[in-house]
Amino acid sequence: MLQLVLFNVFNGLIVGAFYALMALGLSLIVNLSGVINFAHGGFLALGAYIAYSLMPWVGFWGALMVAPVLTAVVGLAVERVLIRRVYGRDPLYSLLLTFGLAYILEDATRYIWGAQSLPYPIPGALAQPLSTQFFFLTGYRLFMVALVGLAVAGLFFVLGRTRLGIRIRAGTLDLETVSALGVNVRVLRNLNFGLGIYLAGLAGVLAAGMLGLQPTIGTSLIMPSFVAIVVGGLGSLPGTLFGGLLIGVASGLATVFVPSASEAIIYVMMGLVLLVRPRGLLGEEGRLK
Amino acid sequence: MTRLQSLGPTALLWLVLVTMPFWINAIGGYTELASRVIVMALAATALNFLLGYTGTLSFGHAAYFGLGAYGVGMTLKYLLPSTMLAMLVGVVVGTVAAAAIGALIVRLRGVYFAMVTIAFGQVFYFIAFRWNNVTGGDDGLTGWQRQPIDLAGLRLDIQNHDTLFYYLALACFAASAGAMALLLNSPFGRTLQAIRENERRARFLGIAVERHLWLSFVISCAFVSLAGTLYALLNNFTDPRALRWDLSGNFVIMAVLGGMRSFWGPLIGAAIFVVLQDYVSSHTENWMSIVGLIFVLVVLFFPRGVLGLLRLGGRNS
Numbered sequence: 245m246l247q248l249v250l251f252n253v254f255n256g257l258i259v260g261a262f263y264a265l266m267a268l269g270l271s272l273i274v275n276l277s278g279v280i281n282f283a284h285g286g287f288l289a290l291g292a293y294i295a296y297s298l299m300p301w302v303g304f305w306g307a308l309m310v311a312p313v314l315t316a317v318v319g320l321a322v323e324r325v326l327i328r329r330v331y332g333r334d335p336l337y338s339l340l341l342t343f344g345l346a347y348i349l350e351d352a353t354r355y356i357w358g359a360q361s362l363p364y365p366i367p368g369a370l371a372q373p374l375s376t377q378f379f380f381l382t383g384y385r386l387f388m389v390a391l392v393g394l395a396v397a398g399l400f401f402v403l404g405r406t407r408l409g410i411r412i413r414a415g416t417l418d419l420e421t422v423s424a425l426g427v428n429v430r431v432l433r434n435l436n437f438g439l440g441i442y443l444a445g446l447a448g449v450l451a452a453g454m455l456g457l458q459p460t461i462g463t464s465l466i467m468p469s470f471v472a473i474v475v476g477g478l479g480s481l482p483g484t485l486f487g488g489l490l491i492g493v494a495s496g497l498a499t500v501f502v503p504s505a506s507e508a509i510i511y512v513m514m515g516l517v518l519l520v521r522p523r524g525l526l527g528e529e530g531r532l533k
Numbered sequence: 534m535t536r537l538q539s540l541g542p543t544a545l546l547w548l549v550l551v552t553m554p555f556w557i558n559a560i561g562g563y564t565e566l567a568s569r570v571i572v573m574a575l576a577a578t579a580l581n582f583l584l585g586y587t588g589t590l591s592f593g594h595a596a597y598f599g600l601g602a603y604g605v606g607m608t609l610k611y612l613l614p615s616t617m618l619a620m621l622v623g624v625v626v627g628t629v630a631a632a633a634i635g636a637l638i639v640r641l642r643g644v645y646f647a648m649v650t651i652a653f654g655q656v657f658y659f660i661a662f663r664w665n666n667v668t669g670g671d672d673g674l675t676g677w678q679r680q681p682i683d684l685a686g687l688r689l690d691i692q693n694h695d696t697l698f699y700y701l702a703l704a705c706f707a708a709s710a711g712a713m714a715l716l717l718n719s720p721f722g723r724t725l726q727a728i729r730e731n732e733r734r735a736r737f738l739g740i741a742v743e744r745h746l747w748l749s750f751v752i753s754c755a756f757v758s759l760a761g762t763l764y765a766l767l768n769n770f771t772d773p774r775a776l777r778w779d780l781s782g783n784f785v786i787m788a789v790l791g792g793m794r795s796f797w798g799p800l801i802g803a804a805i806f807v808v809l810q811d812y813v814s815s816h817t818e819n820w821m822s823i824v825g826l827i828f829v830l831v832v833l834f835f836p837r838g839v840l841g842l843l844r845l846g847g848r849n850s
Contacts (some may be wrong), residue, residue, distance in 0.1 A: 336785070340782070344829040345828075514649070522641065
């Protein structure tokens with residue numbers, strides 16, 4: 245029993261790491277630009293498929309490094325051409341725009357790479373189970389958690405220590421002042437969007453190795469990411485990270501005890517959090533808007 | 534407000550709606566398509582009660598639509614073969630769920646309100662999807678049919694007459710639209726619009742903002758679940774897609790496409806969207822791209838919708 249619980253807690257942690265990676269990207273964008281990027285799941289799928297196409301040329305490790313960057317470049321272009329136009333307008337329009345974009349991305353993925361699911365080969369060394377005695381765990385899963393940890397550490401380093409990151413954080417608090425101080429806000433928002441999409445692309449490549457490739461791979465991950473943001477705390481990136489891991493573990497545990505509720509439980513958690521603490525567990529006061 | 538501006542267009546609108554079953558086949562449509570337009574129009578109008586008049590963005594209305602649909606299907610299948618009872622159950626289930634969830638979310642605003650409505654919508658999707666032996670899971674709920682309605686000695690055989698079902702849907706739409714218009718023109722409706730225009734000022738005037746938002750959310754969802762019951766009856770079928778987030782998005786785009794600041798806008802938007810979707814999905818596999826493109830184009834070029842465009846043109850000239 246303990247074995248089963250441990251296994252599912254760890255599994256939940258992996259899933260939670262995905263949610264967190266997605267949700268961090270979404271949070272970055274919503275905090276600075278007020279746009280809920282519904283197409284985030286589409287970008288995740290795009291990252292996965294780009295990696296798949298690159299792999300014959302650059303191998304697993306090359307694809308892992310290049311694909312998220314290429315996805316981010318697509319993100320930068322999309323922000324420049326489309327997303328930029330809805331800044332400052334009613335959130336309704338950004339939602340509808342990215343909603344339409346999500347449709348287009350999913351359809352485009354299906355058109356280019358086909359509707360059937362594709363296998364995503366991972367290096368033999370990572371595919372080995374680490375220990376069959378205690379509980380089943382492949383090296384790939386451990387590797388994924390480590391990589392997500394690295395990406396998150398990298399993100400917090402960028403936000404905390406670099407000029408760009410400090411500007412992003414300042415812009416989140418007061419964009420007008422940042423603009424008045426001579427920072428090019430258009431470029432800032434563009435780069436911030438690209439950063440968020442980079443995380444989505446990375447999540448996509450990692451998810452491909454675990455789940456294989458399907459055009460709908462992103463759609464199934466985006467709703468829990470919303471939940472992660474709300475549970476963790478509106479406007480707080482550490483909160484988002486915490487929220488992602490928490491709901492991942494919760495749904496992992498639910499798999500043991502009430503398997504049929506493993507998806508629904510995270511929404512129940514969201515309801516509870518909203519009931520007792522509407523701003524989220526680590527959310528800042530006055531960020532309900 | 535805008536409803537009584539001119540009776541001419543409104544009369545024409547109703548003439549078109551009432552005669553629709555007689556000419557829709559001639560222009561390449563079919564009666565079911567006409568009924569679908571009406572059902573979606575009811576859903577979009579109900580959403581717009583919230584979106585256009587209260588200024589609150591719900592992206593999760595499909596949940597209550599779908600609850601209405603499942604309420605109907607499950608009542609007819611497991612409980613009693615009565616269409617009226619089934620519709621009642623559907624609306625009650627949808628409304629009760631909306632009341633509970635509404636209470637949790639009225640403190641949020643803007644993007645976060647939208648995000649939470651989307652996320653909560655998914656709960657019911659997963660329940661319908663997972664609870665196989667009762668809901669039929671992914672395959673949908675089958676094995677039931679809409680039943681003839683006995684109304685004061687009059688037997689409405691909607692089971693075998695599609696046209697009669699169309700008129701039932703139209704009657705529901707008319708009654709609901711009338712009720713909503715009445716509400717919007719009442720002091721309650723004016724209060725909602727005051728909150729939309731300036732929430733802080735409304736609060737200073739002593740208006741219980743949260744309670745009003747909650748009420749308008751519940752009312753809107755009640756009418757959406759009525760639309761859901763009709764949708765299930767129309768198809769004699771329902772599946773988890775009636776609850777999914779993409780349908781919520783479609784409701785919103787219908788309202789915006791038609792013009793969310795006018796009462797009849799969502800009806801126009803629903804008609805355009807449903808007919809277009811029907812046409813596109815029967816002509817190309819890549820209908821998703823086309824629908825997505827509609828979303829993008831509407832946002833970029835027609836944010837005021839068809840009626841907004843018409844009115845603007847009319848006023849400026």
